[in-house]
Amino acid sequence: MSEEVIPVDHLITLADLLFKLSNETDKSNTTEQILQIVKENDMAPYYEYLTENYSNSFKRDAQLVSELQKKNEEKHKELKDKLADVEENFGENEVREALLSIAEYHHKIGDKEKALEAYRQTTEKTVALGQRLDIVFAIQRIGFSWLDMDLLRRNIEKAKSMIEEGGDWERRNRLKVYEGLYLLIVRNFKGAASLFLESIATFSSSELLSYERFVFYTIIVSMISLERPEMKKRVVDSSDILSVVGKIPHAADYLNSLYNCQYRDFLVALVDITDEMKKDRFLSRHVHHYSREMRIRAYSQFLESYKSVTLSSTADQFGLGVIFLDQELSRFISAGRLNAKIDKVGGIIETNRPDAKNAMYQQVIKHGDQLLNRIQKLTRVVDL
CATH class of the missing domain: 1.25.40.570 (Serine Threonine Protein Phosphatase 5, Tetratricopeptide repeat)
Structure with a gap:
């Protein structure tokens, strides 16, 4: 910084x-x-x-x-x-x-x-x-002051074009923060996380937002965007984030509870962190979406460890009632967001992990068929 x-x-x-x-x-x-x-x-x-x-x-x-x-x-x-x-x-x-x-x-x-x-x-x-x-x-x-999204979009694109002409190092880093904040507003959390993490060690955009607020945004977008190993390396163990995370309400509990698989603590921290998001002009519009996506992420992380697990033990891990958990998981499963099914008679959640190798094989077959079709069409053209 x-x-x-x-x-x-x-x-x-x-x-x-x-x-x-x-x-x-x-x-x-x-x-x-x-x-x-x-x-x-x-x-x-x-x-x-x-x-x-x-x-x-x-x-x-x-x-x-x-x-x-x-x-x-x-x-x-x-x-x-x-x-x-x-x-x-x-x-x-x-x-x-x-x-x-x-x-x-x-x-x-x-x-x-x-x-x-x-x-x-x-x-x-x-x-x-x-x-x-x-x-x-x-x-x-x-x-950003007037939330004029068209003005922001046009001038971020203009700045990116100008940077390509040979902008200096300091202004390149500033643009990452400006563009990252724009992406956060339009709910491109993955893009925002990438830009924020690239500029966290060299943050110099205090005219736009404070460093603590910037770190808060970085945690919010990283939690929903990064895979667990990358989260550990780039966020949980980041000295830049650790230096201020204690000053941000509930951020440390929120960040560490999910990584450490403390799901009951995570849901409590999620409620606290979304309350903080509601107070923020840029984040408040995303609270409902963000809360849903982070619950899905927590359920997915928990279920990855099991081929099957009882509803009651899962409810205990998350500190939820069995009926509520059943309804919530059913909604996410039916929407295709969780790879699992619920045996209500046995009170068991059965995970249904997608077979990555089989999916890759099917993808190769599909692309192979498309390639053969193109070769056949090309052959007919050449024969003519």
């Missing part, structure tokens, strides 16, 4: 606080936090957005609006005057810096559309690849 810690972009912090606000009963403390950030950054456009879209929590204060708008107008005039001066008296690099200052100010006060337009104008005056990439990262942070 980089020693330099840049604060998380305040637009992302505000978006997280608004999500928290929507799930709270007592909203006064969070409301005050949001207003403090708005006032500290003179965010007149963002304050207008709050009063229009969260009117139950933010009543329009005409005096505050007037004060913020006055500060914005004064700063805009200062920046525009500076731009006019450098356009007349200086070179392209100074013009570019003046345009960037305007873009960053619109970004700061939460004026999304003007910020995007100003960043576009700055890009047109920017030659250096690294500086153009920094602008794309800034636009991506706007996308």
Whole structure:
């Protein structure tokens, strides 16, 4: 992890606080936090957005609006005057810096559309690849702040294309974190896990999220994506993860209980960890899906050790009632998610492991038939 810690972009912090606000009963403390950030950054456009879209929590204060708008107008005039001066008296690099200052100010006060337009104008005056990439990262942070998925998708693809032109090592690592977070949001957990694990030792994207939050995301996506041996090597024994996992609520219990086959403890930890996910703006949408998939993973891991096992002993291992377990396993089996069948008369679960060698043999036969058919068609064409 980089020693330099840049604060998380305040637009992302505000978006997280608004999500928290929507799930709270007592909203006064969070409301005050949001207003403090708005006032500290003179965010007149963002304050207008709050009063229009969260009117139950933010009543329009005409005096505050007037004060913020006055500060914005004064700063805009200062920046525009500076731009006019450098356009007349200086070179392209100074013009570019003046345009960037305007873009960053619109970004700061939460004026999304003007910020995007100003960043576009700055890009047109920017030659250096690294500086153009920094602008794309800034636009991506706007996308994460407003959850503008189209904006994110387009600019992640743009950044990947630019990196291929010769982006430096630090920006390559930053892009992995940005792209990984996008993949997490769109539920591509395997892709997110791969990118997060590649960048965990060199994390330098503190402007996007804190390192602890990044490790939390890494654990979440790795648990659902990695096979057990890889999980042990890359997550359970990772010094980078071990250094902070104790600071993340329930993460250590969740991570270790499944690997150590402590299934009763795992289900308790899963409930705790999904409660934490519900509090997260990016993870909350995945809670139901994630909980189901992790239960399937735990059942599969347990059943792999047996050719047959009683329902009662399985229920005891997981700390569940026999009836509930029977219903849950039946649902997963009928959906083709578990390779097993239940003998209700005998109260036994019989595993039905797929024969990997037989499956491979059938696959070879299938591809062989396709190849022969193509050769026959080719032969007829050649004969003609």
